[in-house]
Amino acid sequence: MEYMLLTVFYVVATSGIFTVIYRSYVQQGFSFHFLFSLIYVVTFFAGYPISLLLKVYFNADIAPPEQFFMALLWTSLGYGIYWGSYHYCFNRQCVKGKHSVKVSAFAKKQANLTAYLLATVAVISLGYFIYLNGLLLFRLEKYSQIFSSLVSGVALKRFFYFLLPALLIFYFLKPNKMRWWLLLFGGVSFGLLTYVAVGGTRANIALAVMLFILIGLYQGYLRLSSLFFTAISGVVVMFFLALMRYGLDVNGKETWFTFLYLTRDTFSPWENWARILFSEIEYQGLMPIIRDFYVYIPQSLWQERPDIVWNSANYFTKVILGNQSGLAISPTLLGSFYIMGGYPLIIIGMVGVGGIIKLFDRLFQTFPSALIQAYCLGNIFNLIVLVREGFDAFVSRFCFFSFMFGIVSGIAYIFVKIGIRDKHSG
Numbered sequence: 001m002e003y004m005l006l007t008v009f010y011v012v013a014t015s016g017i018f019t020v021i022y023r024s025y026v027q028q029g030f031s032f033h034f035l036f037s038l039i040y041v042v043t044f045f046a047g048y049p050i051s052l053l054l055k056v057y058f059n060a061d062i063a064p065p066e067q068f069f070m071a072l073l074w075t076s077l078g079y080g081i082y083w084g085s086y087h088y089c090f091n092r093q094c095v096k097g098k099h100s101v102k103v104s105a106f107a108k109k110q111a112n113l114t115a116y117l118l119a120t121v122a123v124i125s126l127g128y129f130i131y132l133n134g135l136l137l138f139r140l141e142k143y144s145q146i147f148s149s150l151v152s153g154v155a156l157k158r159f160f161y162f163l164l165p166a167l168l169i170f171y172f173l174k175p176n177k178m179r180w181w182l183l184l185f186g187g188v189s190f191g192l193l194t195y196v197a198v199g200g201t202r203a204n205i206a207l208a209v210m211l212f213i214l215i216g217l218y219q220g221y222l223r224l225s226s227l228f229f230t231a232i233s234g235v236v237v238m239f240f241l242a243l244m245r246y247g248l249d250v251n252g253k254e255t256w257f258t259f260l261y262l263t264r265d266t267f268s269p270w271e272n273w274a275r276i277l278f279s280e281i282e283y284q285g286l287m288p289i290i291r292d293f294y295v296y297i298p299q300s301l302w303q304e305r306p307d308i309v310w311n312s313a314n315y316f317t318k319v320i321l322g323n324q325s326g327l328a329i330s331p332t333l334l335g336s337f338y339i340m341g342g343y344p345l346i347i348i349g350m351v352g353v354g355g356i357i358k359l360f361d362r363l364f365q366t367f368p369s370a371l372i373q374a375y376c377l378g379n380i381f382n383l384i385v386l387v388r389e390g391f392d393a394f395v396s397r398f399c400f401f402s403f404m405f406g407i408v409s410g411i412a413y414i415f416v417k418i419g420i421r422d423k424h425s426g
Contacts, residue, residue, distance in 0.1 A: 010045070010049075013076045017076070018041070021041070024037070030214065031364075032357050033086055035354060036386075037384065039384055043270065043388055044075040046070075046267055047269065048270065050264040066074065067274040070278070071274035083353045094135060107371075109174060110413050111370040113370060114169060118163070118165055126156075126160050133153065135196050136197060140199045164208060164381075167208075175219060183215070187204070191204035191205030210380060213227060235263055269332060272332055273332045273334050273335045276316060276332075282319075283339070284340050288340055311328075314328055331389070332387065333391060336390025340391075360376055382397050382398045
């Protein structure tokens with residue numbers, strides 16, 4: 001009976017949020033508000049029916065009804081706070097950029113060189129990682145060994161992703177269907193190589209497909225209805241990649257059980273949020289945000305750097321769950337706010353998130369530059385990190401991505417400037 005009442009509340013909440021999202025899409029078309037809302041709904045709402053299926057058909061242990069209710073309540077309130085912040089606290093009118101605006105030859109050259117440099121960074125990083133470790137998918141026995149001392153050059157993995165913004169620049173310099181398909185082919189091919197090299201990391205594959213779909217929606221190549229069918233196909237593909245990644249051999253009824261729990265834990269770790277709400281927390285303040293930057297400081301420069309970075313994910317994993325395996329389990333956006341400062345920080349934090357998403361929309365809609373467009377869409381991974389991994393993880397990754405993108409585009413600017421000066425002087 002309790003779960004039936006929860007299901008009614010769940011249906012009402014999700015129906016309301018989906019209505020808001022759909023109306024936003026009809027009015028604005030593609031926007032970062034639309035994108036964030038989809039990620040939020042998948043992360044916090046998609047897992048509830050899966051959890052019920054696991055309980056009903058497989059008698060799996062799930063969170064008690066009171067935890068479900070509080071999690072759903074604060075998830076709905078959190079989105080409401082974000083929505084109000086986005087629409088009313090940061091409501092200065094955006095002036096949409098016209099993509100027919102002529103872009104200077106200098107800007108095109110800078111964007112083109114930036115794309116080549118970013119792609120070079122990604123390819124060289126992956127090549128050197130393979131040189132150090134070989135193809136880990138065939139070497140490691142367990143996925144958790146990726147985080148062990150058996151693997152060298154772990155920091156290089158942070159640079160693999162820069163191939164995707166390079167492909168985005170390539171597309172936005174001359175948007176057409178051919179380049180759209182090339183973006184998918186190049187992104188997925190490189191993603192498969194990183195999957196084999198790193199030993200099961202699926203993020204780059206998923207992101208390449210996601211960018212392909214989002215650009216398709218933005219440019220009108222795809223209809224919104226195609227998003228549903230693509231999502232279902234993506235879930236199935238990610239499931240089989242997960243089986244390979246974890247070395248699972250399942251059959252019969254166990255296949256369905258494994259499919260359900262892997263799908264829930266991959267896309268919608270919302271039970272983690274429910275568990276956090278009912279755990280005894282020693283609030284961490286804003287220190288998890290600062291600590292998350294520690295991973296970017298080489299051990300050679302900081303000999304006493306802590307072995308464990310006490311961000312919200314590690315606090316949740318090691319303190320709340322008592323899991324010492326080396327993995328970091330996602331606390332979610334709301335969970336990270338709660339770990340840092342309880343309910344007050346959830347409210348303040350979601351207001352701030354509304355401002356961040358509004359800023360992305362202003363940049364993307366106002367400036368037709370290929371660099372700006374690629375930079376904004378290139379942050380899609382950081383938005384997923386924001387909702388799934390938490391605010392502290394987002395801040396450090398956003399700063400790192402922005403720093404690298406700025407440095408590379410700045411170098412490209414200098415080289416193009418020198419080239420033009422030499423041409424004129426010659």
